[in-house]
Amino acid sequence: MTPPVFLDVDGLSIAVRQTAGAAPGIVWLGGYKSDMLGTKAETLSQWADGQGRAFLRHDYSGHGESGGAFADGTISKWLAESLAVFRHYTKGKQILVGSSMGAWIALRMVQELRKAGENRIAGLVLLAPAPDFTAELVEPVLTKAQKRALREKGFFEEPSDYSAEPYVYTRALIEDGRNNLVMTGPIDTHCPVHILQGLADPDVPSSHALKLVGLLPADDVTLSLIPGGDHRLSRPQDLDMLVRAVDAMARQAG
Template sequence: MTDASRIATPQGRTLAYHLTEAAGERPTVVFLGGFNSDMGGTKAVFLEEWCAGQGLSFLRFDYSGHGESSEAFTDGCIGDWAEDAAFILSEVTSGPLILVGSSMGGWISLLMTRRMPERIAGLVTIAAAPDFTEDSMWAGFTEAQRLALEMVEQVALPSEYGEPYVITKRLIEDGRNHLLLRDPVPLPFPVRFLHGTADADVELSVALRLMERAEGADIHLRLVKGADHRFSTPECLALISGAIEEVLAAL
């Protein structure tokens, strides 16, 4: 595998990325990963190979504090990672984009539809988790955890994926500046939401609430019985690529 390319942001962060460019003027597919994940995950690598076979340009990258990019994970927040995404999309891609956002990447991709609406041609989300810092983390904290957040400005949460997540006061407070599900979410392009019914990290109610808030002429929610949050089985990966094909066909 080739080494990642790197680009410095105006804020002094360094982002690692892989860009595969194809001939032609079809949209570039962009994968936006989840909270504390990285661009080397199963879905990102699968989509890179799939897009190459389809003659589609493809971008995967690490937010600051994730994977191969600079900074500490605990220093980041939703605003920083959205800033990273907007910068790298503007600097290393051109033309229309199809965003594929996984978990937190679903939230970030929805924020991109507001920041650069003229660039977004379509959207696919996988277990999208908009507003999770407020509606899942903060809402689920005990009084002791809230007190710890106030006193020492961080709290550790257990994770099924490895080391505990250290959640900072800044992450929670900054997340409140980027909440989406309190208002309509205009999505005037083909959209496919994917969600597994066995997802233990993002409740099905989040997908239903997003579907309720979303406004557009071509928006579909596909529920996959038994699929978990990883959504990385061969069957699930085929559903992701199929959703991209549907978006392309609708353009």
């Protein structure tokens, strides 16, 4: 495995892996507490390499090989890092592939890039998308004990099905999430969107994906509901669907 290169973003070393190739390039955006060496990112990397297509991925601060503490992370911070990596390492049209929280980052990136006059996003592929998850999926079900922990300690922990270490949710993450909401009205991506959502996802219900679809321009949106698919969407058939979705979008954009 080729070691990552590092980009300094606000004093933190952000780990990046990049493969040069044809445009539109593919930019991977991982989920909350995941890293860029996961099954889906590795599968896409191998596919892109076989296609001669550019592929870029990075770890948010506090994740994987990047510096910083996970508990110091917020959506604004991880968004800023993602934009810095995007601007430093990509040229021309790009397809953003966002998994879970990465889908939220992708949608915010589109907003920020367009605001800056950078219209380089050729398409979005969103897996088990979790935009606004702090406000939509975490806050509404907080227990009294969790609310007290947020007040008194500034965080609470939850066991993770995907790691031996618990998920940490901080008051800063939740408060900052309110400043980054995208599902408050119509979302103008100005590019095609393909959403892949497992129907057996215990973390992000399919109703969340359906709500997102309802806010996107219908003529540019494809929703693939996957029977038996969980939040990871890492079964062989899920990975095959991911590759086919990205390949189709790249051909359409190319």
